[in-house]
Amino acid sequence: KTIKINIDNSIAKVQPNMWGVFFEDINFGADGGIYAELIKNRSFEFAKPLMGWTIQRAKANEGEILIVNRKEANIANPRYVQINTEKGNFGLSNEGFKGIGVKKGVRYDFSVMYRQPVAAIKLRLQLISSDNKIIGEGSLTPEKSGSEWNKQTASFTATETDAKARFVVLFDGKGKIDLDMISLFPGDTWKNRPQGLRKDMVKILADMKPGFIRFPGGCIVEGTDLANRYQWKKTIGPIEERQLLMNRWNVEFAHRPASDYYQSFGLGFFEYFQLAEDIGSDALPILNCGMACQFNTGEVVALDELDPYVQDALDLIEFANGDTNTTWGKKRAELGHPKPFNLKMMGVGNENWGPQYLERLAIFTKAIKAKYPDFKIINSSGTDPEGERFNALNTSLRSTNADFIDEHYYRPADWFLKNAGRYDNYPRNDTKVFVGEYAVHADKSLTGSSKNNWESALASASLMTGLERNADVVQMASYAPLFAHIDAWQWAPDMIWVDNLNCYGTPDYYVQKLFSTNKGTDVIAAKLDGKNIIGQDGLYASAVGDNISKEVIIKISNTTNKAQNINFDLEGKKSLKSKGYVDELASENLNQLNSFENPNAVSPKRNAIVVKNKKLAITLKPYSFNVITIPFT
Ligand code: AHR
Numbered sequence: 040k041t042i043k044i045n046i047d048n049s050i051a052k053v054q055p056n057m058w059g060v061f062f063e064d065i066n067f068g069a070d071g072g073i074y075a076e077l078i079k080n081r082s083f084e085f086a087k088p089l090m091g092w093t094i095q096r097a098k099a100n101e102g103e104i105l106i107v108n109r110k111e112a113n114i115a116n117p118r119y120v121q122i123n124t125e126k127g128n129f130g131l132s133n134e135g136f137k138g139i140g141v142k143k144g145v146r147y148d149f150s151v152m153y154r155q156p157v158a159a160i161k162l163r164l165q166l167i168s169s170d171n172k173i174i175g176e177g178s179l180t181p182e183k184s185g186s187e188w189n190k191q192t193a194s195f196t197a198t199e200t201d202a203k204a205r206f207v208v209l210f211d212g213k214g215k216i217d218l219d220m221i222s223l224f225p226g227d228t229w230k231n232r233p234q235g236l237r238k239d240m241v242k243i244l245a246d247m248k249p250g251f252i253r254f255p256g257g258c259i260v261e262g263t264d265l266a267n268r269y270q271w272k273k274t275i276g277p278i279e280e281r282q283l284l285m286n287r288w289n290v291e292f293a294h295r296p297a298s299d300y301y302q303s304f305g306l307g308f309f310e311y312f313q314l315a316e317d318i319g320s321d322a323l324p325i326l327n328c329g330m331a332c333q334f335n336t337g338e339v340v341a342l343d344e345l346d347p348y349v350q351d352a353l354d355l356i357e358f359a360n361g362d363t364n365t366t367w368g369k370k371r372a373e374l375g376h377p378k379p380f381n382l383k384m385m386g387v388g389n390e391n392w393g394p395q396y397l398e399r400l401a402i403f404t405k406a407i408k409a410k411y412p413d414f415k416i417i418n419s420s421g422t423d424p425e426g427e428r429f430n431a432l433n434t435s436l437r438s439t440n441a442d443f444i445d446e447h448y449y450r451p452a453d454w455f456l457k458n459a460g461r462y463d464n465y466p467r468n469d470t471k472v473f474v475g476e477y478a479v480h481a482d483k484s485l486t487g488s489s490k491n492n493w494e495s496a497l498a499s500a501s502l503m504t505g506l507e508r509n510a511d512v513v514q515m516a517s518y519a520p521l522f523a524h525i526d527a528w529q530w531a532p533d534m535i536w537v538d539n540l541n542c543y544g545t546p547d548y549y550v551q552k553l554f555s556t557n558k559g560t561d562v563i564a565a566k567l568d569g570k571n572i573i574g575q576d577g578l579y580a581s582a583v584g585d586n587i588s589k590e591v592i593i594k595i596s597n598t599t600n601k602a603q604n605i606n607f608d609l610e611g612k613k614s615l616k617s618k619g620y621v622d623e624l625a626s627e628n629l630n631q632l633n634s635f636e637n638p639n640a641v642s643p644k645r646n647a648i649v650v651k652n653k654k655l656a657i658t659l660k661p662y663s664f665n666v667i668t669i670p671f672t
Pocket of ligand 1 (some may be wrong): 063065258390422448519520530
């Protein structure tokens with residue numbers, strides 16, 4: 040077979056932010072995941088105030104613990120714990136999220152808010168391994184006394200590694216002390232920021248060089264009801280003032296019982312913007328449009344009470360971009376970032392539909408465009424990519440000249456293959472597509488299989504050649520969900536799996552990374568017998584030129600169980616170098632998974648290729664996805 044590619048002829052521009060990531064606090068992605076706090080229920084605000092904690096006593100009736108609720112005085116952080124102790128081995132033990140991941144040689148930073156009438160109690164701090172050994176020890180003597188709250192910190196270094204340790208604080212002395220925000224972080228966070236993010240999880244993201252980060256979800260934007268929706272203003276500033284919320288994913292879902300899943304918002308909107316900036320991605324926040332999840336309550340705010348929601352959107356733009364004389368720009372500066380974050384777009388609504396959505400969206404759009412005419416707004420179109428509701432909504436949104444329509448699809452592998460040409464005949468007007476959530480699911484249920492295998496990744500890669508070929512229409516795309524904790528997930532498949540110490544990328548991670556690190560600047564046509572390559576002989580292909588790195592990059596998947604010999608005929612004036620390379624993802628076993636034990640089972644292997652007289656002959660392995668790079672001068 041011969042594939043012809045005209046290397047000079049740009050048929051569309053590829054947006055620099057085309058391939059991004061979707062972040063949601065689902066599957067313990069944020070709390071218990073990338074947000075590196077190790078203490079579960081640090082401020083005693085979970086439904087059961089001592090969830091995650093166990094009282095530790097050497098003798099019965101030793102010491103007293105009281106949970107005090109001062110709701111009227113402190114709505115955001117009402118509860119604290121009051122300790123009354125006489126002596127010795129009385130304390131509190133915290134189980135962590137699913138255990139505490141401890142690494143030998145790493146510093147651990149403890150902090151606490153306290154209040155005591157007189158200074159009389161010393162805190163002994165211990166990390167205890169799963170086999171009950173002390174593997175890290177420190178102490179803190181609260182220095183101040185009186186009726187004010189104080190904060191104090193202490194650090195110590197772990198002597199052993201254990202993925203399932205626990206943390207104990209023992210109270211030495213005789214007296215009374217109030218404690219709140221009992222916190223423990225590893226010292227080796229991303230960029231060593233105090234109380235920051237897990238370094239390995241940020242790094243695996245940064246390695247993908249994502250064009251954007253969509254945050255904070257997903258369904259958590261909407262909430263099961265409006266009271267449970269995500270409100271960004273409650274997620275910035277001192278962590279003890281960020282009001283905890285039960286996570287919308289703390290539900291029985293896909294036969295997993297509800298767990299103790301809350302949002303502390305330690306990873307809040309400021310940190311999201313900072314993360315996006317750190318890894319060179321555009322920030323793409325999604326805001327509640329005045330509607331709760333329509334798969335749940337479907338609660339909507341009355342139209343004449345929509346103003347605060349719209350104001351949240353306007354204020355967010357000011358928070359991100361406003362100069363430091365503006366109310367919200369000043370807040371950003373006070374948080375340590377006087378420079379604007381250069382926010383260019385936001386989503387209004389996630390998986391919302393119907394006339395209620397259109398009415399609310401119109402009000403948001405009018406207000407945002409009046410103040411920020413060039414700001415891009417992403418509109419939602421739901422999860423049913425060939426359904427009547429989806430098509431009707433799409434037509435309505437296009438008639439309003441929407442900037443972007445967000446399409447979501449969780450479908451089986453054969454649907455992905457059949458839809459690799461989905462955008463070839465899409466309307467080419469001003470409205471662009473954002474494929475904001477997609478993943479191959481073995482069946483239509485939302486957790487078709489618990490892990491994604493090579494078959495699902497190969498089908499995603501094949502569909503993505505269709506997204507790339509249509510980069511004039513599909514200007515952004517992100518796989519979903521992103522992270523899942525191996526002991527605490529609600530939804531699968533997911534792109535990256537983590538435990539308390541490590542993470543690994545699934546085959547889909549490598550597909551996503553190959554696209555985002557080989558995005559190119561211009562789409563060039565790749566044709567087999569004069570046609571787009573969308574399944575002939577099980578082949579799917581697209582090609583881009585990169586005018587910055589000066590490379591031609593061809594992406595091609597072979598979805599058959601046979602090796603295929605392909606000739607590439609590269610027409611055009613550019614002078615191609617003879618030496619290039621191919622990054623190949625392949626496995627003859629479509630069920631092949633990556634795992635903690637074998638994280639690179641399906642991962643790219645690089646091989647040299649030789650181009651002669653603008654021709655390249657290559658053998659594609661069975662079930663393989665290949666990214667071929669040929670430099671030019
Ligand atoms: O990605 C998981 C969920 O799928 C998201 O929260 C939601 O938007 C979609 O239904």
